[in-house]
Amino acid sequence: MSDHVSMAAGGLPGESRSETAFRARERVKSGHFRAKALIPILYILFLLVPIYWLVNMSFKTNGEIVSTMTLFPHNPTLKNYATIFTDPSWYMGYVNSMIYVVMNMVISVAAALPAAYAFSRYRFLGDKHLFFWLLTNRMAPPAVFALPFFQLYSAFGLIDTHIAVALAHCLFNVPLAVWILEGFMSGVPKEIDETAYIDGYSFPKFFFKIFMPLIASGIGVAAFFCFMFSWVELLLARTLTVTDAKPIAAIMTRTVSAAGIDWGLLAAAGVLTIIPGAIVIWFVRNYIAKGFALGRV
Amino acid sequence: MARIRLDHIRHAYTPELAKADNYALREVDTTFADGGAYALLGPSGCGKTTLLNIISGLLTPSNGHVRFDDTDVTMLTPEARNIAQVFQFPVIYDTMTVRENLAFPLKNRKVPADEIQRRVADMLRRIGLEKKADRKARGLTADEKQKISLGRGLVRSDVNAILFDEPLTVIDPHMKWQLRSELKQLHREFQMTMVYVTHDQTEALTFADKVVVMYAGEVVQIGTPEELFERPQHTFVGYFIGSPGMNLLPCALEGGAAVVSGQRIALPASIGPVAAGKTTELGIRPEFVSLVPRGQGIPVQIDKVEDIGSERIVRARLGDTRLSAVLDEDREIPAEADVAFTQEQLNLYADSWLVARR
Amino acid sequence: MEKTWNNKAWFFVLPVLLLVAFSAVIPLMTVVNYSVQDTFGNNQFFWNGTEWFKEILTSERFHDSLIRNLIFSGLILAIEIPLGIIVALAMPKKGFWVSVCLVLMALPLLIPWNVVGTIWQVFGRTDIGLLGYTVDALGIDYNYVADPFAAWVTVIVMDVWHWTSLVVLLCYAGLVSIPDAYYQAAKIDGASRWAVFRYIQLPKMGRVLLIAVLLRFMDSFMIYTEPFVVTGGGPGNSTTFLSIDLVKLAIGQFNLGEAAAMSLVYFLIILALSWVFYTVMTNAGTDKPVKEISE
Numbered sequence: 043m044s045d046h047v048s049m050a051a052g053g054l055p056g057e058s059r060s061e062t063a064f065r066a067r068e069r070v071k072s073g074h075f076r077a078k079a080l081i082p083i084l085y086i087l088f089l090l091v092p093i094y095w096l097v098n099m100s101f102k103t104n105g106e107i108v109s110t111m112t113l114f115p116h117n118p119t120l121k122n123y124a125t126i127f128t129d130p131s132w133y134m135g136y137v138n139s140m141i142y143v144v145m146n147m148v149i150s151v152a153a154a155l156p157a158a159y160a161f162s163r164y165r166f167l168g169d170k171h172l173f174f175w176l177l178t179n180r181m182a183p184p185a186v187f188a189l190p191f192f193q194l195y196s197a198f199g200l201i202d203t204h205i206a207v208a209l210a211h212c213l214f215n216v217p218l219a220v221w222i223l224e225g226f227m228s229g230v231p232k233e234i235d236e237t238a239y240i241d242g243y244s245f246p247k248f249f250f251k252i253f254m255p256l257i258a259s260g261i262g263v264a265a266f267f268c269f270m271f272s273w274v275e276l277l278l279a280r281t282l283t284v285t286d287a288k289p290i291a292a293i294m295t296r297t298v299s300a301a302g303i304d305w306g307l308l309a310a311a312g313v314l315t316i317i318p319g320a321i322v323i324w325f326v327r328n329y330i331a332k333g334f335a336l337g338r339v
Numbered sequence: 340m341a342r343i344r345l346d347h348i349r350h351a352y353t354p355e356l357a358k359a360d361n362y363a364l365r366e367v368d369t370t371f372a373d374g375g376a377y378a379l380l381g382p383s384g385c386g387k388t389t390l391l392n393i394i395s396g397l398l399t400p401s402n403g404h405v406r407f408d409d410t411d412v413t414m415l416t417p418e419a420r421n422i423a424q425v426f427q428f429p430v431i432y433d434t435m436t437v438r439e440n441l442a443f444p445l446k447n448r449k450v451p452a453d454e455i456q457r458r459v460a461d462m463l464r465r466i467g468l469e470k471k472a473d474r475k476a477r478g479l480t481a482d483e484k485q486k487i488s489l490g491r492g493l494v495r496s497d498v499n500a501i502l503f504d505e506p507l508t509v510i511d512p513h514m515k516w517q518l519r520s521e522l523k524q525l526h527r528e529f530q531m532t533m534v535y536v537t538h539d540q541t542e543a544l545t546f547a548d549k550v551v552v553m554y555a556g557e558v559v560q561i562g563t564p565e566e567l568f569e570r571p572q573h574t575f576v577g578y579f580i581g582s583p584g585m586n587l588l589p590c591a592l593e594g595g596a597a598v599v600s601g602q603r604i605a606l607p608a609s610i611g612p613v614a615a616g617k618t619t620e621l622g623i624r625p626e627f628v629s630l631v632p633r634g635q636g637i638p639v640q641i642d643k644v645e646d647i648g649s650e651r652i653v654r655a656r657l658g659d660t661r662l663s664a665v666l667d668e669d670r671e672i673p674a675e676a677d678v679a680f681t682q683e684q685l686n687l688y689a690d691s692w693l694v695a696r697r
Numbered sequence: 698m699e700k701t702w703n704n705k706a707w708f709f710v711l712p713v714l715l716l717v718a719f720s721a722v723i724p725l726m727t728v729v730n731y732s733v734q735d736t737f738g739n740n741q742f743f744w745n746g747t748e749w750f751k752e753i754l755t756s757e758r759f760h761d762s763l764i765r766n767l768i769f770s771g772l773i774l775a776i777e778i779p780l781g782i783i784v785a786l787a788m789p790k791k792g793f794w795v796s797v798c799l800v801l802m803a804l805p806l807l808i809p810w811n812v813v814g815t816i817w818q819v820f821g822r823t824d825i826g827l828l829g830y831t832v833d834a835l836g837i838d839y840n841y842v843a844d845p846f847a848a849w850v851t852v853i854v855m856d857v858w859h860w861t862s863l864v865v866l867l868c869y870a871g872l873v874s875i876p877d878a879y880y881q882a883a884k885i886d887g888a889s890r891w892a893v894f895r896y897i898q899l900p901k902m903g904r905v906l907l908i909a910v911l912l913r914f915m916d917s918f919m920i921y922t923e924p925f926v927v928t929g930g931g932p933g934n935s936t937t938f939l940s941i942d943l944v945k946l947a948i949g950q951f952n953l954g955e956a957a958a959m960s961l962v963y964f965l966i967i968l969a970l971s972w973v974f975y976t977v978m979t980n981a982g983t984d985k986p987v988k989e990i991s992e
Contacts, residue, residue, distance in 0.1 A: 081787035085780075085865075086801050089858060092820045093804065095827050099819065111830050153712040160709035165700045172710065174975050179721050181971045183919035185940035186960040189947045190724030213720040216713055276811045276922050277944075291809040305825060312812045319807025320800075327799045331870035334806075334863055335908045336978070397881050417885045424885050426878040432896045443896075447887035491886060 093316065099309035107305045122310035135290030136314065138204065139273065142287065145208035147268040150215040151223075151261060158223035159249070163232065176217035180336070184277045187213060192281050202284040210282055211272045218271065219264040221336035226260025263329040266322060273319060290315060341407040341499040341532060343371040343394060348403035350389055357401055363389045364400070365556040371500075373408075374530045376523075378547035380537060382579070386556040387536045388504060394534060395502050396420045407499045423492020424502040428509055429484030433477040437468055440476050441490050448495070462494045465525065482514045489522070493529060500532040507542060519546060540580050552576050568624070569684065574691045577622050583652060583663045586628065587688070588621040597621045597687065600658025602637045604680065609696040610687050617689040625652065627684035628664035636677030644672055725964075731957035749958035759959060761934065762942040769938060770917040773856045777913060778906070780857070781864025786898070788869055799869075802862040814926025817855040821927070841928060845935035852924045852936055856917065864909045871905035872898060904977075911974040915967065939963055 099107055100122055101115040110116075126132040160166070161173060191210050192201070200206040234256070238248040254261065280292040294311045326333070350364040351357035364386045371377050379387040392398040394405060396417035404413045412420050432440050441459045450458075463469045466486040471479065476487055485506055492501050503522075507515045523546065526533055537543050543550050544564040552560045552567065552575070560572040571577035577585030590597040590604075592613060597604045599621060613619060630653065639655040639662060646668075653664040653672065664678060687694040735745040753759050784802075789795055805813065821841050823829035832839040841851040875897065883893045921940035924930070930937035930945070937945070943963065947956035 078787045079789070082784055082789075082798055085784045085861075086798065089802065089805055089862070091827070092816050092858065095820050096816050099825075107825050111825075111827075113827075149716070153716050156709035157713040160706035163700060164703040164706035166702065166704045166706040169706075172714075174972070176713070176717065177975055178968055178971045179717055181915050181919075181967050181974070182721070183921075183940050183943075183963060183967060185919065185921050185943045186728065186964055187721075187724050188944065189953070189956065190727040191720075193727060194724055209716075209720055212716050216716055216720075220713060270807055274807065274809045276809060291811050294811070294815065305819070308815065309819070312815050315809050315812050316804070316807070320804060323800055323803050323807060324796075327796050327803070330799060330803050331866040331905075334912070335867055335870070335905060395881075395885065397884075417881070418887045422885065424882065426882060428876060428878060430876075430878050430882040432900075434896060434900045443888070443892075444886040447889070447892065488882070491882075 096309050096312050096316075099305060100313045102306055102309075104304060104306050119306075122306040123314075125307055126310055126314065131296075132290075132293065132311070135288060135293035135311075138283070138287050139279075139289040139291070142204040142207040142211070142279070142289070143269055143272045145204055146211045146215055146272045147265050149208060150212055150219045150268045151265050153212075154216055154219035154223050154264065155254075155261075158220050158227055159253075161220065161224045162227035163235065173220075176220055177336075180214045180217040180221070182213065184214075184275065188277055188281045191278060195282055201282060202286045202288075204287045206282045207279050207287060207289070208272075210278045211268075211275060213278075214275075215268040215271055218267055218336065222264040222267060222333055223257070223260055225332065225336070226257045226263070230256050259329065263326055263333050266326045266329075267333045269322065270319060273315075342373040343500060343532060343534070344404075344406040345369050345371075345390075345394070346404040346406060348390070348393060348400045348405065350386075350393060350398065350400045350402075362401070362556055364393070366403075367558050368403075369551070369558060369561060371532060371534065373532055376526050376533045376535070376546060376548045378535045378537060378543035378550045379553060380540060380543040380550050380579075381553035382538055385553040387538075387553050390553070391424075391502055391504055391534060391536045394500070395422055395424050421495070421498055422500050422502060423489075423495065423498045424504065425485060425488045425492065425506045427505045429481055429488055431476040431479075431484050431487050433475070435476055436473050437476050437479070437487055438463065438472045440487050441494050444491055444495055458494050458496070462490045465493070465528070466490045467521075481509045482511070482518050485510065485518065486521075489525070493525065493531075498531065500534060503533065503535040503537075505537055506535075507537075507539075515542075522546065540582075544580075552579065554579075570686060570693065571622065572693045574620060574622065574688050577624075577686070581624060581626075583625055583665075585622045585624050585686075586662050588623075588657065588660050588662070590619055590621045592619055597685075599637075600660060602657065604637065604685070605682065606685055606687060607682055607696070610685075611695050611697050613687070613689045613694055618691075620688040620691075622686040622688055623680050624684060625663040625665040627681040628662065629679050629681070630664065630666065630670075630672065630676040631679045632673070633675050633677055636679040639676070639678050641672075641674065641676065728957045728960050731953045732961055735954050745954060749954045750962070753955055753958045753962060756955075758934075758942065759962075762937050762939050765936070766918060766920075766938040769853070769856075769920070770914050772853055773860070773917050774910060774913055776853070776857050777861045777864050778910060781861050781909065782868050782902070782906075784861070784865045785868035785872055786894070788865070790873060799866070802865055804862075805859050806862055808859075810922035811926050813855065813859050814923040817851060817858070817923075818927045821851050843932055845932055848928045848932060848936050851927060855923060855927065856920070859923065860913060860916070864913065867905040867909045868902050871902035875901045907977050908974075911970070911977065915970055915974070918967065918970070 098114060101118045101120070102112070103117060103119050103121065106112060106115065106117060161169065187210075195201050195206045195210075200209075230253070234252065235248065238252050243252065276289065276291050279289045283289065283292070290311065294308060323330070345367050348364060348367045349362055351362045356362070367390060379390060381387050389398065393400045396405075396412065396415055396419070399414060404411055406412065407420065417424075432443060435443065438459055441462050442455050445455045445458065463472050466489065468483060468486060468490075471483070476484065479487070489501070489506075492498060507518060510518055519542065535543070535546050537546075544567075547564075549561055549563060550567055551558055552573075554573070554575045560567060560576045562570075562572075567576055567580050571580065571585060574585075574587055577587065588597075588599045590599045592598070593603065595606055595608065597606055597619070604621065637657060639657045642654045642656060645652040645654065648668070650668055651666050651670075651672065653666060655662045655664065655678065657678070662678065666672065732749050733745055733747070735748070788798055808816070820826040821829045821839075823833040823839060829839060829841075838844070839847050841847040879897050879901075880893065883897055888896070919940050920938055921944065924936050924938065925941055925944075928936045930941045943956060943959055946952050946959060
């Protein structure tokens with residue numbers, strides 16, 4: 043805002059000056075907005091173009107992909123998607139992924155709830171060491187565990203089962219869930235627990251009836267992150283499965299054959315793996331940062 | 340140092356709200372004298388913080404002008420207005436030392452280094468933080484941090500005004516008194532125009548020379564603490580200031596007397612006439628209500644007596660109207676008694692506004 | 698919050714303990730077991746002491762992938778952290794567009810890692826990929842399959858694409874937690890835009906930035922799937938990072954002893970980093986304004 047505006051506006055009486063004030067301020071605001079908005083817009087463009095390219099390819103025929111460089115499908119086709127949705131060896135990949143992801147989500151959150159409560163409410167022998175040790179598992183490179191996991195689950199006859207992958211992913215998801223839930227639980231004042239006990243609630247009743255609703259958003263966020271990290275991980279999932287429980291992301295490699303790569307099919311399969319994440323992310327958009335920082339923002 | 344003139348200020352947060360006549364500030368037209376200590380007092384949502392932000396320049400009013408002395412500053416930025424502000428939560432620059440915090444506004448204004456050093460040293464002494472001058476500001480207590488924010492304002496000796504937005508909110512109760520008296524002390528030393536926003540009447544009444552009571556976007560009274568106590572201009576002021584607030588008894592007028600629940604109460608002769616058709620109420624501070632033996636005053640029913648240490652509060656009913664009286668601790672309170680009012684302290688309100696005296 | 702001392706809390710932790718013991722301790726024990734033994738096949742193992750560790754610690758191959766990984770982590774930090782800060786600073790602070798930004802930016806984080814690899818493998822090809830085609834059309838020689846430099850550029854751009862949003866989200870969370878009063882005070886103090894960043898925004902983002910740096914460092918230190926899909930560690934060994942090297946050693950060459958020793962060394966490095974991370978997470982953030990209210 044400049045002196046010029048103030049002087050010009052100052053000369054006008056009553057209502058019209060107020061209009062000027064509003065206008066002057068809006069102008070400053072919107073001008074400011076446009077210049078600054080360029081950065082996130084460019085950044086989002088950078089993120090979306092490669093994804094768009096995948097989507098674009100998924101609607102093309104292989105002939106079009108290989109022969110010409112087209113910015114959008116000239117002969118749009120749903121054939122690639124049709125292949126996936128009609129061939130059990132394709133769509134079962136999605137079912138397999140979903141099954142072990144959901145299993146992992148349930149196991150991780152269920153196990154993490156009481157543990158997170160203990161960490162947020164009590165001090166006990168070795169608590170800090172335990173908390174740290176849990177964290178190290180989140181930070182453990184899956185590559186280190188791939189081979190021993192294979193041998194361990196072979197010994198139990200669990201290879202190529204959904205539960206094997208679900209359990210393997212607990213390696214990093216349980217610590218994550220504990221950390222996130224502990225962060226949310228620490229935000230609930232301890233007086234709530236004490237009041238509930240005074241009112242005669244037993245511990246289980248208190249935990250399920252009072253405490254869990256209070257940290258519902260935390261449970262949602264923890265579940266989301268378990269879902270997500272189980273969904274995006276492939277090294278362990280592929281190592282532990284052969285056919286019956288093979289995740290979609292691993293099945294995608296089937297598009298490579300003697301005749302070359304079926305690019306359209308590969309793209310369509312890729313697009314379909316992006317969709318579940320894109321849907322659920324809307325519900326946790328305000329907690330994403332908190333989850334990535336292990337509940338510590 | 341400057342006189343602050345608020346010339347027919349109105350404010351709505353958006354043009355839409357303005358069109359709907361939904362103003363956060365309905366109309367404020369007043370002047371704060373140079374060097375005065377003013378408190379803006381009122382419940383939350385009364386517009387006091389809006390008014391403060393308009394003075395500081397964080398908001399531009401929808402209508403009206405702000406003038407510092409004779410300069411119109413309505414459209415100037417906070418920086419250009421040359422004011423200082425202390426916020427509800429201590430705003431300090433965490434990574435700087437106390438000394439660097441105090442030097443920051445001067446450095447930004449390109450004050451010569453030796454001048455900065457001199458003024459900062461002086462300010463450290465005045466706010467009593469010399470010993471912690473080279474400590475990181477983040478480690479200090481809340482009241483020390485508030486002193487730093489104040490010091491950052493005072494260090495610019497030429498500021499037009501210092502504005503306080505509920506600055507004692509996060510201060511421990513036992514520190515509040517001390518910090519407030521230090522504020523008063525600094526005010527006397529610097530003789531700056533100070534505007535202090537609060538919803539706490541004790542803070543307002545002890546800090547300010549003049550208290551501006553606000554209610555629903557309007558200034559209802561500006562006065563010294565005594566004036567607010569003895570002659571509230573509006574029933575809201577009577578109710579809001581004092582503990583318990585002023586007794587308000589709906590009444591009818593009959594000659595020179597007010598009739599409350601069939602009881603005639605003689606009014607001071609100086610109270611002016613009231614136009615017909617207005618709702619009238621009789622106001623009397625509980626401090627000016629006394630108990631007299633049965634038959635000598637206005638009969639009331641005593642409900643209960645609250646002992647609050649140095650005094651006792653009698654809760655009673657006159658007909659259907661509730662009435663409080665504040666009595667000395669050592670006075671005997673009979674189970675049945677009448678009340679008497681100190682006639683000179685009776686105030687008459689018509690449509691909530693005080694009826695002027697002749 | 699004051700916590701009470703109660704050793705019965707161990708019962709609450711027990712399920713987690715059993716689960717993680719099963720999925721972490723037992724496998725780790727097998728690794729330790731392998732690392733001190735050798736075999737000539739037929740499932741006959743014999744004690745080999747610390748030989749594998751000596752071998753891995755002096756192995757040029759291990760040193761090379763370690764150095765490659767450190768350079769990679771350093772580069773992506775140098776790009777992602779400043780870029781993340783800049784984007785976070787420019788993001789809108791409230792309203793509908795915040796949600797749109799957050800959701801779109803989080804999108805790459807939710808894509809399976811091999812699909813991320815696939816997207817860039819396709820995108821970078823000069824025959825069918827928009828990026829490769831465009832770069833090629835500009836007359837720049839670009840082939841990530843044959844040229845180590847192009848492979849590195851691709852892998853780094855891919856990681857920036859994949860993970861910068863994490864830095865943005867964390868920084869953004871730090872930025873929105875700054876009360877308006879700080880900006881107002883800075884205005885009144887006459888602070889420049891740079892001073893506002895340097896003395897208000899950066900200090901308030903300090904903790905989340907530290908988290909971002911540590912998370913990005915550790916995750917990039919264990920990167921496997923994405924570069925493996927794009928380059929397979931090549932051309933040559935030019936993009937063979939620690940995890941890729943480890944899998945090659947263990948599954949490709951079935952050199953269990955050496956792979957196990959490498960796993961443990963690798964794990965110890967991560968452990969040390971985790972400790973730094975843990976200390977930061979649990980000790981920082983004692984000067985939040987929120988705390989003062991509760992006191």
